Amino acid sequence: MTQAAIVLDNVTKAFGDGARPALDRVSLRVPARQFLAVVGPSGSGKTTLLRLINRLTDQGEGRVLVEGRDARDVDPIALRRRIGYVFQGIGLFPHMTVAENIAITPRLMGWDDKRRGGRVNKLLKLVRLPQKYRGRLPSELSGGERQRVGIARALAAEPKIVLMDEPFGALDALTRDALGRDVRALHDKLRLTTVMITHDLTEAVLLADRVVVIHQGRLIEDATPKALMTSPRHAYVRELVETPRRQAERLGALVGKRP
């Protein structure tokens, strides 16, 4: 068995006393180089799951292992620098240029100017942004371009693991699709382990190798995209799958009618 990149072992996390836990006895093993999508409605606990991995939220009960080591035993700052993180709100620093935003984690890690400059060049190519964008401020970019910068920033320090929290949430349909395919291509090319959170099941099944569904803090489904779409076990998941299936059938019918 290859070493898992991320392991959650019976993790429970509650905010405040007496409240229903945000995560309730969740166990999950993410092998290296897997693209995992975590699906669930808002408030289901999926963001908490992600934040536990890079310790943006502190651990509750149970264990979280990252690359074989208990996340509790490593310095959270070093851990976050080793893990790429893409935010729903994109979260670019408005007072820094595109190049400075991309190179922030390498800068924190003490890379010299030359190495950082080379890395920015390479990343701009990877996320398919023109080099002339280096000196621009985030406010001068479109939403899609901004998230490309966000993705480049997450990849800058050459992480093996990338966490994405609704990375395409704020984008229009066309941009979402293009960016989604680029992210998948980057995942394969750079041999990453990716955990992506989304509430859009279609996006999850089209991009990921594996989809887990979180509902009210519990992990209720864990399957390949195909298995999920064809034989969902949990009632909520059946409901969830219904809409894209119907849409796909109707689209198929529409396309099929064409001469």
Next chain:
Amino acid sequence: MNFDPRIGEAFARLPDYLGNHVLVSATALGLGLLISLPLAIAATRRPGLRWPLLAFASLIQTIPSLALLALFYPLLLGLSALTERTFGAGFSALGFLPAVVALTLYSMLPVLRNTVTGIVGLDPAIKEAALGVGMTPRQTLFMVELPLALPVIMAGIRTAAVWVIGTATLSTPIGQTSLGNYIFTGLQTQNWVFVLFGCVAAAAFALAVDQFLALIERGAGERKRAPIALGVAGLAIILAASLAPVLGRPAATYIVGAKTFTEQYVLAALIRDRLASADLTASRRDGLGSAVIFNALLAGDIDVYVEYSGTLWTNQMGRRDVRPRGEVLAELDTWLRQRKLRMLGGLGFENAYALAMPRAKAAALGVRSIADLAAHAPQLSIAGDYEFFARPEWAALRDAYGLRFRAERQMQPDFMYQAAAAGDVDVVSAYTSEGLVAKYDLVILDDPKRAIPPYDAILLLAPKRAGDEKLAATLMPLVNAIDVEKMRAANLRATTSSPEEVARWLWEQVRPGR
């Protein structure tokens, strides 16, 4: 083109006044930032600290600035006495220190409030991103929070700077030389050129600092070096140019104190000239409050000033009885010796409180003394200076003659006489050596019951100067040299000439061997 000679004189004083003003406001602002910025940052980390901190700063802001400045004098005086006892070394509680402490407190609110608001109000997604990319809390602060909150913080700093520079003009009465000296001296001597000059100078200074800070703010916002460099250079030039004359000057050996009215300015100038003629370097602390100046002498913050026997008798000794002149002076001498102060002697005139009214009105009512006045008082209004109605002399007069006026008003002394001459008030408190009494054709009413104690002008030396025979010998020619007519004439002259000019004129009138 002919300029008013007072403009030239105002410019001559500018290096001293502006330099001291810059020194005290820059120190206070620097200290304020040094305290407020870390406190504000701590408050953004601990919400529990935020409310008490801002409440405290707001509370300070509600204290009138003049009162805040005045409060720190006695406070520091007590502290100085305490360190003197415990460590054997006190510090000067007059002037610079209380002014800096009060102004520092005054500068805190805008900096605290804007820094807290600027940082707390940042988009939470940005702070989350800072953590997510692996910043330490310190890096988050310096690389993200402070740069993004900088425009708001700078706006707070600019407000604080303008407040401090403006309020620093009020530090004159507690002994800190500032641009306020123009305003306080000008008000006392009816020198409106000085008042205006002081206001314009303070405003111009505040405006210049504000504009240079605005340049820095703009440069920081647009991430451009040139405006920042220009702003910093501008501030540095202001600081260096104005501080050079103040810091480069040798410290004066003697400090001559003066209260807040014309006669005191003239006499302080006279004393300074006498010391200079004996090669004793001396500087002046003008415009000190009545209560401040005696304590300043006791503490050795000033070396010499002219006091009035009645003021000490009632205010410092707490006496309510009225005694003949000789007895008062003898008792006073003993009392001063117990405090290691030295009374060099009387100058030769009295400046007692008195009541005065326009000559025509007095004649029409048949009023010649305060006893005559008592019958008419219920139909008349009276105006007094800021202290008068709170002074024991007033209580003594009122009780001795049963005075009951229709209205009591407080006024700036110089306006008071004008108001009486114009008929706005009927009776005014006056001083027997006042030159304006004659100018406005007022008569001083007799005090047949001797309700007001004698007010001989006396020269007092600080404890550390009590044995200074060179100082004593230099000032001795002034003792019993100035009669009330000469002082009145000098005071009248001071309404149109500067105290320094009048002091020279007065010396010509009283110098021995003339």
